[in-house]
Amino acid sequence: MKDKKIYIIGSGVIGKSLSVFLQQEGKDVILIRGSVDNIPEIKTNVTIVDQNNLVHKQNITTTAFSNLTAINGIVLIATKSFANKYLSEKLKQIKGNFSIVLLQNGLNVEKPFESFDKVYRCVLFSGGEVINNEKISFKMVASSPVGNIYGKNTGLEPIIKQINTFYFGFREEQDIIKHIWNKVIINCAFNSICPLLEVDNGVFYRNHQAAGQAKIVIEECVALSKKLNIELNQNDIEEHLMLISKQSNGQLVSTYQDIQNKRKTEIESLNLEIARLANEMGLPALVTNTRLLGELIQLKSNMK
DSSP: OTTSEEEEEOOSHHHHHHHHHHHTTTOOEEEEOSSOOSOOOEEEEEEEEOTTOOEEEEEEEEEOGGGOSEEEEEEEEOSOGGGHHHHHHHHHTSEEEEEEEEOOOSSSTTGGGTTSSOEEEEOOOEEEEEEETTEEEEEEOSOEEEEOTTSOOTTHHHHHHHHOOSSSOEEEOSOHHHHHHHHHHHHHHHHHHHHHHTOOTTHHHHOHHHHHHHHHHHHHHHHHHHHTTOOOOHHHHHHHHHHHHHHTTTOOOHHHHHHHTTOOOSGGGTHHHHHHHHHHTTOGGGGHHHHHHHHHHHHHHHOO
């Protein structure tokens, strides 16, 4: 494993940040452009500014699927989740032996990769913002948990050792489902309410009415999770949401940034996936507000 390459698909904040931190620790990293193909392999200068204002610079090898004949090692997917079906088809066409770790938010984003043997989900506790094309502001809140949704973490330990870095940490987690749901529920509130109000993440900490709307979303999603025999602590989720709101006061949630930049959002794997599950279970009324907020985001995103 230590001699295998680490392939990162996605050249956004997460992909570029992780590529820099891995390479500066001596790992063999290749950054794959997930949205474009048939481009030459190049070296890209990437600069990361961490939460302590330390500057990290690396010259990262950047390529496309068309330049790869085989992959042996670890594939980290850091694109938007709506690209997963396309990416799974691309990876099926490439020879080699590799494990897949999804560095993405959302429910059921791993579904397109069901035919692959070694697939793990990660719940990110890190994030950042683009300063310019080659410079990123990055912050790690805590080590991000990684696990197989079926609890089959065989082979995960060497992967964690390979991808874990001082500035962007990872840890093994047996019960990754609970972490996924906790993060998804919080994201359902942030990624719908903040863009609709056109405000930053601190709105829940500053405004009790906005916090009340977030609480409604949390209540609905927790109620649905219980129907699926996933036991979550509603109070803990509410406290976590308020803590994130306070700590990220002034920052714009990714969905709001996507709408501003006329990009597709991930709302289909958040609020709208919650709504789809509720419909599938014959319980659409259980998540009425969560669904409506998601539909409004979809509408706002399409009004370009």
